[in-house]
Each structure stands twice: as structure tokens, then as C-alpha cells.
Amino acid sequence: MNGFKYCFGPVGSWRLGVSLGIDPVSRPEKICDFDCVYCQVGHAVPAPPSRAVYVNPEALGAELAVFNAPADYVTFSGRGEPTLAANLSELLAECGRHRGEKTAILTNASLIYSEKVREELGAFDFVIAKLDAPDSGLFKEINRPADGLCFGEIVEGLTLFSKGRHNRLAIQTMLTARNKARVLELAALYAAIAPDEIQLNTPLRPCAEKALTRAEMDLAALIISEELRRLNSGGIKVLNVYEQKAPKPLPISSADTLRRRGKI
Ligand code: SF4
Structure with missing residues (x-):
């Protein structure tokens, strides 16, 4: 079976x-309430920040039953924002019926102000949440959110989630020329949110934004680490994409599926 719609x-x-x-919001078009300037799955007017059902749990289960490939994590991500799936918990439960791996979710954190969404995120083993800007102006410039999404509420939601959680939390930041001079302010937010780790990325796959060089990323990581130490938050790990290695497993889903999700 090569025509997987929900697994990749x-x-x-x-x-x-x-x-x-x-992909819990699997559709041919992107379903996301952001339209980040560096988005690697294509640009579109951001979807309204309201939830809907996109994937039937039984249909996901049918794919998982024949998706026979070992993994370290089963990861909710894909062509859009996973928390826009109103049945996220049901889809996660369906995964649990078929797979024994730890679970992760990559979220843009747009709905983390909602208590229900925070509760649902609490059921994953590892939450990786986006934060690219230290204030509303740069948030709007980089992430180009749907109307109605508020930067302050997102930061508050991240902080509340971090305080009440029993799972692992990473904040991921995509660094480009737009925010590289703002890393001190970002570090102050990281310290306030108090995740387990910070994942510093830069757009290494083809997109409209230029990646920072290794030297620029090393400098950003150093400034952030030192500022976190100064703020008594030196226990937060800082990861730099240039220093990490990724394994190269053989995909089961087709190259076309991976391309649609910006994975190759
Ligand atoms: S949050 Fe992810 S999918 Fe949505 S626009 Fe940004 S990069 Fe693209």
C-alpha cells in the first residue's frame, strides 16, 4: 500500500x-491558522482558528494496521496545524491501539490558550511548540496568523501548559534575519515559559526565507544559553539544528506524500 493519506x-x-x-488535518491543501513566511508546505490564507474533524479515526486505524515500520516516535504533524483537529484525542487513542512508540506533536501553539487544547496536549509524551517572536509585531510579520489570534494569549497559554504538565516540552524557534537580533528578548520568554529545551532551527529546506549560517546560529545559541544562565534558567537545554544529526530511514509512504508535507 503506497497511497497513505494520513500516515507518512x-x-x-x-x-x-x-x-x-x-497528519490529523490531512487535506490536499494546507490547513493552518498561520501562514509563516518560511512555510515549507506552501502559502495560503490562514484558516480561521476554529477546530473541525478532518480525519476519521477508523480510517487512520486502517492505515496504521498496515503501516509496518518501526519508529522512535509517532508524531502528529504534517500539512497544517494538528490542534485544529477537533478529534485530536480520539486520533491519539487510535494510534495507541496500533503503535507502542512514544508520541509527539509539533504545534504552532495558536490554540494553546484554550484549556481543552492544553489538556489534549498533555496526553502526548513530547510537545514541540513554536515561538518565533518576542512580541506581537514580529509575531504578525513572521507567522502571519489568522485574525483573532493574540500573541499575549499564546505566550500565556504556553506558560500555563508548561507549569501544569507531566510531559516533555520543547519550544522551537525558526531563526532568520527577521528575528536573529531579538534572541535576548526570546531568551527572557523561554525563561518565563520554562520548557525542557529550546530547539533553534533555520530554514534549511527550500523556501522564501534564507537560512542563517552555522556561525550565526552558533552565536544565537551562545547568547541564548548565557542569557538563560543569567536568568537562573540554565537547566533549559539549547539545541542548534546545525549540531544535530538525523537518521535516514527508508520511507514507506510515497515521495509525493512526503513532498506535500515539506519532508523532502
Ligand atoms: S505553522 Fe507550520 S504549517 Fe503553519 S504556516 Fe507555519 S510553518 Fe506552515
């Missing part, structure tokens, strides 16, 4: 090792 990969991830992808 497995792919090699510098953050997750071998990762079997699940």
Missing part, C-alpha cells in the same frame, strides 16, 4: 530520531 514516513528527524508522521 518514517522520516529522520534531528529532534525525534525515526519519526512516523500522522
